[in-house]
Amino acid sequence: MATKNYAGATVNVNEEGYFTDPSQWNKEIAIEIAKEEGIELTDQHFKVLELLRQKNDTGEALSIRGINKSGVIDVKTFYELFPGAPLKKATKIAGIPKPASCV
Amino acid sequence: MSDNKHPIKKVNIICAKGNIEDIYAALVMGNGAVMEGIEANLFFTFFGMEGIVKKWMKKPHTAVIGNPGMRMPVLGSRMPTFLGIIPGLESLVSGMMRKQMDDLDVPPIDEFLDLYTAGGGKVYACKLAMDMFKLKEEDLTDHVSGILTVGEFYEIAGGEGSQIIFT
Numbered sequence: 001m002a003t004k005n006y007a008g009a010t011v012n013v014n015e016e017g018y019f020t021d022p023s024q025w026n027k028e029i030a031i032e033i034a035k036e037e038g039i040e041l042t043d044q045h046f047k048v049l050e051l052l053r054q055k056n057d058t059g060e061a062l063s064i065r066g067i068n069k070s071g072v073i074d075v076k077t078f079y080e081l082f083p084g085a086p087l088k089k090a091t092k093i094a095g096i097p098k099p100a101s102c103v
Numbered sequence: 104m105s106d107n108k109h110p111i112k113k114v115n116i117i118c119a120k121g122n123i124e125d126i127y128a129a130l131v132m133g134n135g136a137v138m139e140g141i142e143a144n145l146f147f148t149f150f151g152m153e154g155i156v157k158k159w160m161k162k163p164h165t166a167v168i169g170n171p172g173m174r175m176p177v178l179g180s181r182m183p184t185f186l187g188i189i190p191g192l193e194s195l196v197s198g199m200m201r202k203q204m205d206d207l208d209v210p211p212i213d214e215f216l217d218l219y220t221a222g223g224g225k226v227y228a229c230k231l232a233m234d235m236f237k238l239k240e241e242d243l244t245d246h247v248s249g250i251l252t253v254g255e256f257y258e259i260a261g262g263e264g265s266q267i268i269f270t
Contacts, residue, residue, distance in 0.1 A: 063208050064138060064218050075221035084140035086222075102131055103209050 006032040011095075018091065018098045022056060025095030033093045037082075041093075045081055048073055049094040062087060062099040112264030113142040115256070119269070121153030123163045123200055128270045129154070130215045137222035145219070146256055148229030152236060155228055155244050160212045164197040216246040227251045227259075 001020065004013050007028035012020045017033075019025060030049060034041045041049075051072045055062055064087060068075045082089040087099050114136045118129035129145055136143040147155045154160055167173055168187035175182050176199070186192060201211070210218065216226060226246045232238075233250055240250065251259070260267055 061208070064134070064222075065208050065210050065214070068218060068221075075218050079222045085138060087138055101208075102135060103207075 016098060019095040020097075022053065022094075022096050025053075029095065030093050033095075037089050037093065039082065039089070039093070042081075044073070044077075045093075048078065048081060048090055052090055052094040053096055056091075056094075056096040061101055062091065063101045063103050065103060110264060111136075111141055111266055113144070113260075113262055113266070115144045115146065115260035115265065115267045117146045117148060117267070117269045118151035118154060119149045121150035121159075121163065123165045123197060123204075125270060126151065126154040126163055126212060127204070127209070127215075130212065130219065131209075132268065132270070133224050134215065134219045134222070137219055137224045143219070143224040144227060144259055145224065146227045146229065146251065148232045149235075152228065152232050152238065154212055155216075155226060155247055156236075156238060156242050157244050158242070160244060162194075162197070162201070163212065164193055165200055167193045167196050213244060213246075216244065220246050225259075227256065229253075229256075 002013050002015060003010050004017070005011075007026070009024070009026075009029060011024040011029065014020055027046070030046075031041050034045070039045070048067075051067070051070055052062060055066065060066065064075060064078075067073065067078055067087075073081075078086050078090075087101075091097065091099055114132065116129050116133050118126060129151070133143045133145045152159070153163055165173075167182065168184055171181065173182045173196070174180065205211070209215075220226065225248050228243055228247050228250045230250050230252045
């Protein structure tokens with residue numbers, strides 16, 4: 001298993017850089033991963049990250065539709081906050097596994 | 104896993120058939136592209152117009168006759184063709200299929216197009232199909248950003264790393 005150093009901590013990641021242990025995550029680490037992805041995190045970003053982590057904890061499959069229905073953020077803003085591949089980028093920064101969803 | 108030297112940068116998906124599964128194949132692939140940061144154009148033509156005409160898109164149907172892939176619920180065996188002629192069966196089967204998709208968090212067409220266009224995906228209607236079915240621009244859902252001739256479609260489909268997909 002690969003490891004990476006973020007904000008002075010060593011974390012376990014898979015070959016694509018996704019956390020294998022979400023409990024190793026914290027906000028300082030998120031800020032550093034986001035920088036790698038070219039994103040400066042704001043409060044709104046953190047709201048989304050917390051939503052994703054919460055859904056991951058409860059075992060809910062992550063989908064764009066689920067995020068839209070959450071009431072935390074609409075899809076358009078989600079795409080703006082994490083430009084390019086929003087769900088992939090956001091889960092990576094949130095320290096949770098890559099979503100296995102087609103929708 | 105992927106060929107990083109030649110990534111797909113744009114997909115241009117043509118939806119020419121109007122069964123539930125045809126429309127959803129186009130929507131899933133288009134939305135999937137947008138989710139990956141790939142530019143996407145969906146081009147609806149002929150029976151595919153079912154997916155973008157306001158009055159038609161609410162309850163898409165699947166074929167219960169001439170569809171060998173159609174199996175009986177629970178039994179799992181192929182559905183005999185003669186059952187397909189029972190009045191209302193097509194609506195019933197189509198309704199069941201829509202329900203199954205909803206359970207899997209696959210949204211109805213109009214909501215799917217909301218998600219897709221929110222991510223920057225574009226939807227186009229075919230000029231020839233519009234004329235054939237005597238449709239006007241106001242008959243189409245607001246997600247449609249233009250009515251194109253085939254030549255115009257090829258123009259928007261151009262570019263390096265661009266693919267045309269006919270579903």
